[in-house]
Amino acid sequence: MTPLPTVQTVIDALTANRHTALPEPTVDQLLIGDPGTPVTGIVTTFMPTLSVVQQARSLGANLVIGHEGLFFSHHERSEESPEGEIERMKRQQLEASDVAVFRLHDSIHRYCPDGITEGLVAKLGWSGYVREYRAESCLLDIPSASLREIATEIKTRLGLPYITISGHPEAVFSRVGLLAGYRGGGTLTIPLLESKEADLIVYGEGPEWETPEYVREAMRFGRHCGLIALGHAASEEPGMERLAEALSVLFPHIPVHYLQEEPSIRIL
Structure with a gap:
């Protein structure tokens, strides 16, 4: 035994x-x-x-x-x-x-790549679209779609009741900067948009007065960019779910489960 x-x-x-x-x-x-x-x-x-x-x-x-x-x-x-x-x-x-x-x-x-980010990429069905994994982000080239379509697909993939966006819902995007967890601050996201390495940012959470405000003002100057905010837990839960799968392989003789708590924040 x-x-x-x-x-x-x-x-x-x-x-x-x-x-x-x-x-x-x-x-x-x-x-x-x-x-x-x-x-x-x-x-x-x-x-x-x-x-x-x-x-x-x-x-x-x-x-x-x-x-x-x-x-x-x-x-x-x-x-x-x-x-x-x-x-x-x-x-x-x-x-x-x-x-x-x-x-x-x-x-x-x-981990290399970041285990939480990799889990989110896989859950979104975007593993085949990765351009580059970085320490705090993942750059992807996804099939072109409108902000509304991308957001709706993300909601379905992650089983979310809602997500928030900034940008024109019908604007079309394909170059994505993905940042899981609390990485939505302007110091990480704005350089990706300024350099045009990404035109759409998808993150867990960040200060509302930084990236969302940048996107709003950039659009007024005619710049093409958008934002999808998932919520901190929603962006990192897939990584812990993927971890359970990895542990099942490492320790095949003991049961491994992934459990997800109910959301602590709801919309009335």
């Missing part, structure tokens, strides 16, 4: 593929649990909520790999900062669940 991998064995496999150094400090860490625990099953997810952890336990999985943090901030609370009431209650329930939680954020973004 094949021995079960430990939590640390899985963590080592997850962090072995990165091609550049991690930031200091990194947010990748075991947030709950013991690294020596044998793993009976794995769940990957974008947001490791209490609900996801409880579902993991019901599936017989005792390791959850989440992309974002547990306690409502990108960085963990420092020892000098007081613990909030909701954080304390959540932590106590997680510790009682006997499910380990590892955050995989910095490493997967440093």
